[in-house]
Amino acid sequence: MINFKQLLQGTLGNYSELTTEELTEEYGLYLFDNEEITIGYKLVRDVLIFTNHRIIFVDKQGATGKKTAFRSIHLDSIVEVEMETSGFGIDDSEITITYLKNVNQRSNEESHANYKFEFPKKTDILPLYRFLGNISMANRERINHY
Template sequence: MEGFNLSSMIQGSLGNHSEKSPEELTKEYSDYLFDGEKIMMGYRLVRDDLVFTTLRILFIDKQGATGKKVSFKSIFIDSIINVEMETAGTGFDDSGVTITYLENAYQKSNNERLAEQTFEFPKKTDIAPLYRTLGNVSVKNRERINN
């Protein structure tokens, strides 16, 4: 069976993401990117995708038996204010990155609504670059919001 990858299928069934190339994801999703937006990195979970662009994090949920119906959910990069990382231990432990972000569009209000999102990865995935990138983003966002 061409394209069948048992490791990816097992990791996907465990809720883990496997890395996909920006070129492959751009070919598939270029019609859904905003003006000037570029895909930086991405991951696949069975048939759903987690895509990091220059503007947002996209959760792409392929629905139904055929996967032709697709739902896109965004977390905008400029709303991320904190990031945490947990590395894999021994055994079946996974690595994870958790972001905290502002849900409301007006970020200088006194009525902030915070939300968290965790991304889990197989232990073989090097999540340190993603953690550093999101950490740097959160520092810049905090400085911008608090000035």
Template sequence: MGLLQGLAGNLTEMPKEELEKKYGLYLIEGEEIEIGYKLVRDVIIFTNIRILDFDSQGATGKKTRAESIHLNTIFHVTAETAGFGIDDSEITVSYITSPYFRANSITTNSKKFEFPKKYDISPLYRKLEMISIENMDRINGIG
């Protein structure tokens, strides 16, 4: 079922020990893996500092692109739970990509993560939403 979920675009949770063994060299000082997911060859890891998105490329998958979304740049999160049929659950994270958060003109991007229908996305959504609220307060000088 894991391969079928992967082909359908769904992430499956990976053991923390496996993530640390395979992706620990990408962590910065003080960073700890909290949870991670695999999609066929691609991997998404949530740490205490950022979201790491590993995209395996090429026929063999040996070439890998790593992208980071720093948690302190997240300003908006949406969640869509699975419905009936083949629907899956989704979390979309919007984040600032420009280096200056308070500039007159900032640039942003969004990333959507799809989860298996049976996976409860609510704890992850709540955590990311709390981060976005704290970031908006910090960026806007509130609190």
């Protein structure tokens, strides 16, 4: 069955929240040892999953969506988080993360990348912002401790 509200949000580039049960049922086989889904969102066919270890981007490809690509950003690489709440009108809420692309995480050998998530106006992004913000603070402390 087509969810027209979700389809409309997807065409606008926004994610719609899914339950952890739905996500675990469909994507649980792709999790690593001791990895658990904490929250997730869907964008038409693509899915964004937050686990206790990483952010997983599920990219369903082709006309049928049978071919699927899984890409990750590990939570221990996130060093900055920004949030922009929605205003009046058609504004969306956004969270932008800055993460280290290099595996050898040293404060003097950084290579950064950014990723922006857009959410529908009605989505409460504050818990996700706080979750990612706490991770980024712990990562900065760990990285700069060396």
